[in-house]
Amino acid sequence: MIKLDHSNISKFLLLLGFLFLLYFIGIKAIFYNTSFSTFWAVIGAILILIGLNTNKILDFFSSLPKLIKHIILILLVLLTIIYVLLQSLIIFNGFYKDTTKPDYAIVLGAGLIGDKISTSLYYRLMAAVEFHNIYPAVKIVVSGGQGPDELISEAAAMKNFLIEKGVKEDNIIMEDKSTTTYENFLYTKDKLHSLDNREMLSVTVITNNFHMFRAKTLSKRLGFKTYGYPGKTHKFLAPNFFVREVPAVIKSYLFDK
Numbered sequence: 001m002i003k004l005d006h007s008n009i010s011k012f013l014l015l016l017g018f019l020f021l022l023y024f025i026g027i028k029a030i031f032y033n034t035s036f037s038t039f040w041a042v043i044g045a046i047l048i049l050i051g052l053n054t055n056k057i058l059d060f061f062s063s064l065p066k067l068i069k070h071i072i073l074i075l076l077v078l079l080t081i082i083y084v085l086l087q088s089l090i091i092f093n094g095f096y097k098d099t100t101k102p103d104y105a106i107v108l109g110a111g112l113i114g115d116k117i118s119t120s121l122y123y124r125l126m127a128a129v130e131f132h133n134i135y136p137a138v139k140i141v142v143s144g145g146q147g148p149d150e151l152i153s154e155a156a157a158m159k160n161f162l163i164e165k166g167v168k169e170d171n172i173i174m175e176d177k178s179t180t181t182y183e184n185f186l187y188t189k190d191k192l193h194s195l196d197n198r199e200m201l202s203v204t205v206i207t208n209n210f211h212m213f214r215a216k217t218l219s220k221r222l223g224f225k226t227y228g229y230p231g232k233t234h235k236f237l238a239p240n241f242f243v244r245e246v247p248a249v250i251k252s253y254l255f256d257k
Contacts, residue, residue: 020044109144
């Protein structure tokens, strides 16, 4: 039987905990109000507490009945497998740019800072400009409502940005009521079917790479033939958003019907 070195485990957990706390501080210092960032502080603090009490925790685990230990280990293995599988799907979909010509392109909104484009939304819009240069005749739907701290709707901000980048105003369709990814596609579907009587429309979804798998899944669920053209994510924020996306995918699967 392999004997674990409690001292090395403790040091590893403490180091990991402090790194997570530093990452949280970095996010707050540079980007301030970024969703999910508190996760790193909470998990970092938990890891530090476990690291400081490694001997007691491992001794307690060793004292448990064999059946309980096996159940705990099996659950941990299953959770790890689920996480790895979902993260693999997120990564694969996030880095594959499909250049098939669609009927429409849909740019999904992200938070504004007042009336200014956020970092995540900037990358989505630059991907939209890139896609527009490939298919200038394809109309672009900008989808996003107005949040409580936003001075204008995300759709309006996106439209203004795209016009500044050379997209013609009559090539842009606004959907400015949605507040979730599911609503992006639900309300866009209603908007497009009021303009286009074809039964099944093909769309290219444009969003950040971490968000693409969930977005494409919801788009297909609502009846679109779906392609994806992902934009980048800020490198410093990528760990935060890719980790966050796994529970977001699970939540979407369970509740976005």
